[in-house]
Amino acid sequence: MLGPNRYGKAETRLVQVHRDGETHGLVDFNVSIALSGDLTATHLTGDNSGVLPTDTMKNTVYAFAREHGAGEPEAFALLLARHFVATQPQVQGATVSIESFAWDRLGPHSFRKRGDFTRTTVVSVSETATQVVSGVSGLVLLNSTDSEFHGFVEDGYTTLKPATDRILATAVDARWRHAGDGGDWAVSFQGALDALLAAFVATYSYSLQQTLYAMGSKLLEARPEVAEVRLALPNKHHYPADLSPFGLDNPNEVFIAGDRPYGLIEGSVVRDDAPPATAGWWL
Numbered sequence: 001m002l003g004p005n006r007y008g009k010a011e012t013r014l015v016q017v018h019r020d021g022e023t024h025g026l027v028d029f030n031v032s033i034a035l036s037g038d039l040t041a042t043h044l045t046g047d048n049s050g051v052l053p054t055d056t057m058k059n060t061v062y063a064f065a066r067e068h069g070a071g072e073p074e075a076f077a078l079l080l081a082r083h084f085v086a087t088q089p090q091v092q093g094a095t096v097s098i099e100s101f102a103w104d105r106l107g108p109h110s111f112r113k114r115g116d117f118t119r120t121t122v123v124s125v126s127e128t129a130t131q132v133v134s135g136v137s138g139l140v141l142l143n144s145t146d147s148e149f150h151g152f153v154e155d156g157y158t159t160l161k162p163a164t165d166r167i168l169a170t171a172v173d174a175r176w177r178h179a180g181d182g183g184d185w186a187v188s189f190q191g192a193l194d195a196l197l198a199a200f201v202a203t204y205s206y207s208l209q210q211t212l213y214a215m216g217s218k219l220l221e222a223r224p225e226v227a228e229v230r231l232a233l234p235n236k237h238h239y240p241a242d243l244s245p246f247g248l249d250n251p252n253e254v255f256i257a258g259d260r261p262y263g264l265i266e267g268s269v270v271r272d273d274a275p276p277a278t279a280g281w282w283l
Contacts, residue, residue, distance in 0.1 A: 216269030
């Protein structure tokens with residue numbers, strides 16, 4: 001005997017940029033949908049005539065974001081759930097769960113994911129030397145414009161299209177090596193963090209490599225006690241959703257937030273007169 005059951009599409013990642021003037025709004029949702037109702041036939045005989053594909057549920061999330069706008073998660077979840085119950089006679093219940101990720105505004109189109117980084121310290125002490133490396137991991141940043149990527153090498157396997165206006169998002173892992181082993185560590189850390197953020201906001205980026213160098217250079221400029229900074233910047237890809245099957249345009253507003261694979265950019269910026277490291281270190 002078939003017991004209670006349901007099915008749906010889990011964790012549809014939706015990012016929507018609200019481009020109202022020069023100051024943008026950002027919505028970042030993780031949407032999960034589960035439908036229940038008269039689904040006996042598909043379980044017992046494989047008759048799918050009453051099954052709405054989960055791919056259609058995913059498409060509906062992106063289409064509704066464009067048609068109605070994604071704002072408060074409660075309102076968007078209600079809109080989706082009511083749609084599925086009203087339009088699918090075999091569906092008796094719809095559960096829509098949304099995780100809403102908060103971003104703090106850094107500028108008109110720059111954001112930092114709230115509460116999403118860890119401060120790190122690595123101290124290496126020997127009989128002859130002491131090395132202090134400070135850092136931050138998981139610092140998630142996003143620019144909703146002022147980022148391009150084009151002019152790259154293309155071969156027979158290249159399918160990537162040149163971009164002249166894209167979302168630039170990353171989760172910064174940064175470590176910086178101090179020239180000495182004294183000072184106000186709290187002030188130094190906050191100043192280094194502020195410099196990384198300021199460079200990310202101010203840089204018009206033609207590549208993530210360019211952004212990496214700008215962030216490292218700004219940190220060295222702001223903090224004379226730092227000799228070297230090393231950064232790893234994964235490229236958190238955002239792909240414009242194709243809404244043409246639904247008769248909708250997408251003027252660079254509705255995106256699929258990619259998970260993996262991702263580009264990983266790593267590099268260091270070193271002060272010209274930096275003393276050599278006395279212990280091995282990386283990220």
